Amino acid sequence: MLLRLYPRDFRANFAREMYIAFEEALEGQSARGRFATVELVSLAAGVASEWIAKLTTDASVRGRVVPDRLRMRPPGVSWDAHWGNHR
Numbered sequence: 846m847l848l849r850l851y852p853r854d855f856r857a858n859f860a861r862e863m864y865i866a867f868e869e870a871l872e873g874q875s876a877r878g879r880f881a882t883v884e885l886v887s888l889a890a891g892v893a894s895e896w897i898a899k900l901t902t903d904a905s906v907r908g909r910v911v912p913d914r915l916r917m918r919p920p921g922v923s924w925d926a927h928w929g930n931h932r
Contacts, residue, residue: 850892852899857915 848860867884918927 847888850888851895853915855895855899 848856848863851860870884918924
């Protein structure tokens with residue numbers, strides 16, 4: 846649920862890996878209270894930096910240009926078959 850704080854294009858590309866990394870870290874942690882605090886602070890910093898990058902720089906000059914996979918037509922599918930009459 847907290848991953849929804851990230852920009853949509855970032856989530857589409859990295860949410861699964863972030864979720865897996867969090868689950869693995871949670872299994873290996875020893876002090877739950879400290880772990881939760883560290884993860885929440887890291888999450889807030891990551892969310893802020895991604896939104897700042899998205900809002901203040903043009904996609905063409907960003908070091909990491911993340912395509913919006915949710916808007917991309919799948920390979921091998923014609924434009925008409927994918928989008929239909931949504932012109």
